[in-house]
Amino acid sequence: MDYRQAVRERHSVRDYLDRPIEEDIIANIKDKVNELNKISGLHIQFVTDEAKAFGGLIAHYGAFPGVKNYFVLIGKDDESLEEKCGYYGQKLVLLCQTLGLNTCWVALTYKKVKSAYTIDKGEKLCLVIAVGYGKTQGVAHKTKAPDKISDVKRDDPEWYKMGVEGALLAPTALNQQKFFIQRRGQEVNIKAQKGPYTKVDLGIVKCNFEVMAGEGNFSFIE
Numbered sequence: 001m002d003y004r005q006a007v008r009e010r011h012s013v014r015d016y017l018d019r020p021i022e023e024d025i026i027a028n029i030k031d032k033v034n035e036l037n038k039i040s041g042l043h044i045q046f047v048t049d050e051a052k053a054f055g056g057l058i059a060h061y062g063a064f065p066g067v068k069n070y071f072v073l074i075g076k077d078d079e080s081l082e083e084k085c086g087y088y089g090q091k092l093v094l095l096c097q098t099l100g101l102n103t104c105w106v107a108l109t110y111k112k113v114k115s116a117y118t119i120d121k122g123e124k125l126c127l128v129i130a131v132g133y134g135k136t137q138g139v140a141h142k143t144k145a146p147d148k149i150s151d152v153k154r155d156d157p158e159w160y161k162m163g164v165e166g167a168l169l170a171p172t173a174l175n176q177q178k179f180f181i182q183r184r185g186q187e188v189n190i191k192a193q194k195g196p197y198t199k200v201d202l203g204i205v206k207c208n209f210e211v212m213a214g215e216g217n218f219s220f221i222e
């Protein structure tokens, strides 16, 4: 499965099989985490075989049954943190999808198990992403129309239409899709609107847009 297919086939999964992730796949994911941390300066950690964060034995509201693996998105506590976590976190989500794993971004309904990861001085835990083998592959979310979230027109270049499609397939908090995309030639601007976690959403949307549009076809501008 390539990354474009991963964008199209990814859906949030909240119910997981009790199946451990194979050692070679864990090693592959950890290599990617290291690579992305180097590029971004983030301190993302991949926690495996840890059942407490998602409810353990007691089923309660927001429990994700069976989750024992998750990414913890941590970084320097500055104003770029949320968008960066969205962008680099989504790269990991798409990698997991290509490896046959399922995921779900989780902002609220998890417990902080501080012994499972390290938060250095000046850093902040932004949110987590549940990872594992899902009982299902999830379902496609309801989506806004392309002209409600972008200036896309019928005779626009194919790469732009693909990028907008990628943006609409992106996971967003509460499925809010609160962003707007505009193009001038080969320059693309994506703005977050007001709402909870819209800066994280913006990073996720930029990642999906880039995968579908093809990196060489455009550049993002502020």
Ligand SMILES: Cc1cc2nc3c(=O)[nH]c(=O)nc-3n(C[C@H](O)[C@H](O)[C@H](O)COP(=O)(O)O)c2cc1C
Residues within 6 Å of the ligand: 010, 011, 012, 013, 014, 104, 105, 106, 107, 108, 109, 138, 139, 140, 141, 169, 170, 171, 172, 173, 174, 175, 197, 200, 201, 204
């Ligand atoms: C930043 C962010 C936070 C999220 N937080 C939660 C959460 O706390 N609990 C949950 O069940 N889903 C959460 N989600 C998943 C969204 O509800 C889901 O992505 C959205 O409904 C779209 O569905 P899809 O991911 O299947 O395309 C979150 C998604 C994002 C992007």
